[in-house]
Amino acid sequence: MSLPPEKAPQPFAGLFVLELASVLAGPQVGQFFAELGATVLKIEAPAGDVTRTWKTPAETSDTDISAYFAASNWGKQSVVLDLTTPPGRASIRRLAARADIVLASYKPGDAEKLGADFATLSADNPxxxxxxxxxxxxxxNRAGYDAVLQAETGFMHLNGPPGTEPLKMPVALMDLLAAHQLKEGLLTALYQRAHTGRGVLVQVSLLDSALASLANQAATWLVTGHDPRPLGSxxxxxxxxxxxxxxxxxxxxxxxxxxxxxFELLCAAxxxxxWASDPRFHTNAMRVTHRAGLEALLTxxxxEVNGEKLLQTLESRAVPAGAVRTVSEALTSESAERMILPPTPDFPxxxxxxxxxxxxxxxxxxALTGPSHLAQHQAENGLPALIG
Structure with missing residues (x-):
């Protein structure tokens, strides 16, 4: 007999994850494991994750937890290790010796210089x-930045209305796509380890993740030889x-x-x-051919009609449609409640x-613990307090 959900153990209960990654992609993966029960220890350089300083004008300067940092760092402990020093390198080897997963986001070659690469850390922990x-x-050996990858992989070219300048998307989507690819790789590795008893190196690049996500736009060029063009929305x-x-x-x-x-139901609404029987619009293929004419009629x-009433009518007739919402409207809707983490005493x-x-x-x-202050958990992890 299976346990009810409220009493069943979390999927990753007992899993120990070391997070040596910073910014967004790696920390997103760390929070993913924390949300499903893993213990996640965030290892930061003395200056801390750079996103602690990435603040909008609406944020105060009296905290080291920015909104950007908070986007990916719930449920973790924070310690500081200087991996450029022998004590720091010794500490990371000691922690990795009992870890299940290490998350890293170093440029090629940098982890080896710091003694935090797979070969070094797995020598003590197969x-x-x-x-x-x-x-x-x-x-x-080139650093990956989301905006640059958006430009180099076709996303900025395709984004935005026809005839306008290429446009970056408002979230670091390449980082998020890479995070999902890394989750998939790590889950595959955990499954493999359950059968072999051995760990593995999983490598994910922002470039490959972006290209893999071009989906139908990539297939259009590969199949037809025609380069997809911007179409706005x-x-x-x-x-x-x-x-x-x-x-x-x-x-x-x-x-x-x-x-x-x-389309027939839309026209009736x-x-x-x-319009549904018009030869120009009777099939999707014809609607694509006569896009401009149909869009002008619809616009x-x-x-001429009330938008809220139209949306209600379309929903009742199972015609896919939705209102354009702001971020606050989206997050305060009833359907978003299950995605919201409640405030904590330390992070209101x-x-x-x-x-x-x-x-x-x-x-x-x-409920997760809120984002941690820099080096908040030094003592409980047997590490010396920071000086100064």
Whole structure:
């Protein structure tokens, strides 16, 4: 008989993770393991994770926990080790000797200089799984920055309206894609270790992660030889899909009509049933061909109706559509409640979960400790306090 979710052990209970990674991709993976029950020890250089200093004008300067840092560092302990010194290198080897996973994000060659590479740390722990994030792979000594990777892998070229300058996305998506790839690699390694008893080196680059995520845009070029072009919010092979419309009440909304039947229902909701039988729009292939004409008709008609009422009608008819929301509107909606981490006594702000899946046998940790101050857990990990 299985235990109820509230009593079932967390999937990673008893797992010990050392996080030598900084910024976003690696720390996202660390929080993922923490949310599912692992003990995660964040190892920071004396200056701390650089994102502790990345603050918006709305933030105060009297804390070393920025909103950016808080995005990926819930549920962890923080210690400082100077790996340029013999004591620091000795400490990391001692910790790695009992770790299950190490997360690292060094440029190729840097981990070896610090004695924190896979070969060195696994010599004392053959079961160690080592996840290494780089910008361009283990053979390219070049730092990886999300904005640069967005530019170099086609994402900025495709982002934005036609005829405008390339546009960066508002989140570090390449970092997040690489984090997901590393999670997959580490979970695969844990499964393998369960059968072999041995650890493994898992290497993930931002470049490969970005290219793997071009999906249908990459396939378009590989199959047809035609380079995909920017379409704003539109979709290259489905219409209407993604374009933003403004209704008479000022509500911005998006349609995601993926079938001819859905288009027929949309036309009925707009009191324009004749559009569905128009030879220009009768099939998706024809709607793609006559994109400009259809978009002009939709823009005009939606501009005449009440957006909230239209969205209600479309929902009742199972036509995919939604309102364009702000971040605050999205996070305060009822459907977002399960993704919010509650404030803690030490960190009086809510947080955002990284785990977005559920199970019938366990639940993510209901409440995590908040993001830690730099070196907050030196003593309990047997490390000397910082001086100065």
């Amino acid at each position: 079961r160690l799984i080592y996840g290494h994030l780089t910008g361009y792979g283990p053979d390219t 539109g979709h290259p092979s489905i219409v209407p899909y993604g374009t933003v419309y403004r209704a008479a009440d000022g509500r911005h909304l998006v349609l995601a009509v993926g079938s001819d039947r859905q 707009l009191a324009r049933p004749e 005009h008609r939606i501009g 702000h809510a947080g955002l979960r990284t785990v977005a899946f559920q199970s019938n046998t366990w639940k993510p940790v209901p």
